[in-house]
Amino acid sequence: MTAGVGHQRDRRPSLRRALRWAQAGLLAAVVLSLGWVCLYAVVDPPGTPLMLIRRMQGVPTQGWTPVPLDRIAPALQRAVIGAEDSRFCSHHGVDWEAVDAAMDEDEEGHKLRGASTISQQTAKNAFLWPGRTWLRKGVEFGFTELIELVWGKRRILEMYLNIVEWGDGLYGAEAASRAYFGVPAAALSPSQAAALAAVLPSPRKWNARHPGPYVARRIGILEQRAALVARDGLDACLRR
Numbered sequence: 001m002t003a004g005v006g007h008q009r010d011r012r013p014s015l016r017r018a019l020r021w022a023q024a025g026l027l028a029a030v031v032l033s034l035g036w037v038c039l040y041a042v043v044d045p046p047g048t049p050l051m052l053i054r055r056m057q058g059v060p061t062q063g064w065t066p067v068p069l070d071r072i073a074p075a076l077q078r079a080v081i082g083a084e085d086s087r088f089c090s091h092h093g094v095d096w097e098a099v100d101a102a103m104d105e106d107e108e109g110h111k112l113r114g115a116s117t118i119s120q121q122t123a124k125n126a127f128l129w130p131g132r133t134w135l136r137k138g139v140e141f142g143f144t145e146l147i148e149l150v151w152g153k154r155r156i157l158e159m160y161l162n163i164v165e166w167g168d169g170l171y172g173a174e175a176a177s178r179a180y181f182g183v184p185a186a187a188l189s190p191s192q193a194a195a196l197a198a199v200l201p202s203p204r205k206w207n208a209r210h211p212g213p214y215v216a217r218r219i220g221i222l223e224q225r226a227a228l229v230a231r232d233g234l235d236a237c238l239r240r
Contacts, residue, residue, distance in 0.1 A: 082225030
């Protein structure tokens with residue numbers, strides 16, 4: 001009995017050291033993440049984890065050129081909000097209404113649809129690897145809260161539009177606009193902007209310049225949604 005108690009006492013210092021190391025590691029991760037987010041608030045990233053993964057798969061990056069939000073057509077900004085996250089300006093990173101709706105559909109036996117906001121997608125694209133594990137989603141949530149706090153909506157959408165994948169080796173609005181339509185992102189027409197927004201769910205399968213019947217229908221719908229975004233001021237948080 002005495003030997004057992006002594007053995008437990010011997011383990012306590014080791015357990016305390018392990019907990020201290022875990023706390024120190026967690027604190028270091030938070031500090032480094034905050035520093036990374038603060039850096040990207042004022043500096044464009046040199047690349048993204050997905051770009052690196054694609055290069056390792058043999059897909060080179062084509063003409064990636066980050067540009068300020070003011071050099072991306074408002075038509076594209078509105079089309080993307082209409083396509084991906086109509087409550088972008090009103091939520092604080094996570095659209096809980098969309099999450100609840102997706103969970104309800106899953107419980108009813110429907111195919112589970114995505115509920116990620118533009119903020120969440122930006123956090124994933126800028127800092128993390130692709131995947132659907134709970135670990136990655138948890139880290140994504142942390143980065144989402146940080147960019148909402150540090151960057152604000154304009155920088156979030158600017159970053160999103162500059163790093164999102166739009167085809168094999170195509171990232172960002174400027175490269176995609178020039179590759180598909182031969183114009184800079186600032187000169188996109190409403191129909192061209194809707195075409196780019198329409199292919200975002202499957203950018204390596206769908207083509208903005210040569211859409212199939214399904215994508216063509218999406219383009220028409222997203223032109224209408226972009227007009228509603230403008231009419232209802234759903235992009236008001238982007239205006240200075």
